[in-house]
Amino acid sequence: MSVYCGIACRRKSFWCYRLLSTYVTKTRYLFELKEDDDACKQAQQTGAFYLFHTLAPLLQTSAHRYLAPRHSLLELKGLLGKFGQDAQRIEDSVLIGCSEQHEAWFALDLGLDSSSSLSASLQKPEMEAKLKGSFIELRKALFHLDVKDASLLFTAQALLHWHHTHQFCSRSGQPTKKNTAGSKRVCPSNNIIYYPQVAPVVITLVSDGTRCLLVRQSSFPKGMYSALAGFCDIGLS
Ligand SMILES: [Zn+2]
Numbered sequence: 001m002s003v004y005c006g007i008a009c010r011r012k013s014f015w016c017y018r019l020l021s022t023y024v025t026k027t028r029y030l031f032e033l034k035e036d037d038d039a040c041k042q043a044q045q046t047g048a049f050y051l052f053h054t055l056a057p058l059l060q061t062s063a064h065r066y067l068a069p070r071h072s073l074l075e076l077k078g079l080l081g082k083f084g085q086d087a088q089r090i091e092d093s094v095l096i097g098c099s100e101q102h103e104a105w106f107a108l109d110l111g112l113d114s115s116s117s118l119s120a121s122l123q124k125p126e127m128e129a130k131l132k133g134s135f136i137e138l139r140k141a142l143f144h145l146d147v148k149d150a151s152l153l154f155t156a157q158a159l160l161h162w163h164h165t166h167q168f169c170s171r172s173g174q175p176t177k178k179n180t181a182g183s184k185r186v187c188p189s190n191n192i193i194y195y196p197q198v199a200p201v202v203i204t205l206v207s208d209g210t211r212c213l214l215v216r217q218s219s220f221p222k223g224m225y226s227a228l229a230g231f232c233d234i235g236l237s
Pocket residue numbers: 169170171172173174187188189190191192
């Protein structure tokens with residue numbers, strides 16, 4: 001028995017070490033891409049792109065589940081051409097993660113305003129037809145997505161939204177410029193660097209041991225309930 005236990009413990013510590021080691025190498029790689037624009041552009045060549053339209057991700061239906069399709073850089077360039085959008089639009093994409101094999105993942109919103117012209121761009125339903133999917137509000141799709149996909153898409157949505165709402169310097173009013181990865185924006189006139197904000201939240205589960213209190217907003221999809229949660233205000237304790 002003790003021999004089996006010893007083997008099990010060694011195996012467990014081996015997998016813990018491997019998991020930690022993978023996490024560290026992935027984090028280092030992502031940090032490099034965030035700091036080095038050339039390395040990030042290089043990573044786009046072999047990377048995969050998730051598409052959004054006005055912050056709703058492109059999803060495809062498969063056996064009552066939603067899948068988030070990914071496109072290569074080459075496929076994306078072809079699609080942008082079909083949609084009447086400039087390939088320069090790829091510069092608006094943001095880095096959202098990478099695989100264990102260091103395939104970088106990016107997100108691009110085809111619907112939000114951009115420096116490139118949208119006047120010749122196709123409307124959303126026409127894009128959906130060409131993409132064989134639909135742009136679906138993320139909260140409504142949440143329970144039909146794989147956990148890893150959901151986490152990645154929420155990260156992408158938050159980052160795309162932050163860039164969309166932080167395009168000007170709050171000191172000089174000049175347009176800010178994102179780095180290739182989208183991990184920061186810089187004001188060229190006074191070099192102020194803006195980083196995506198982290199908003200602290202609290203979530204609480206009220207329980208009497210056998211039951212718990214759940215709430216819902218009228219905007220929630222049918223059948224969706226939540227524990228009590230909310231954002232923390234400054235100075236709140
Ligand atoms: Zn400025």
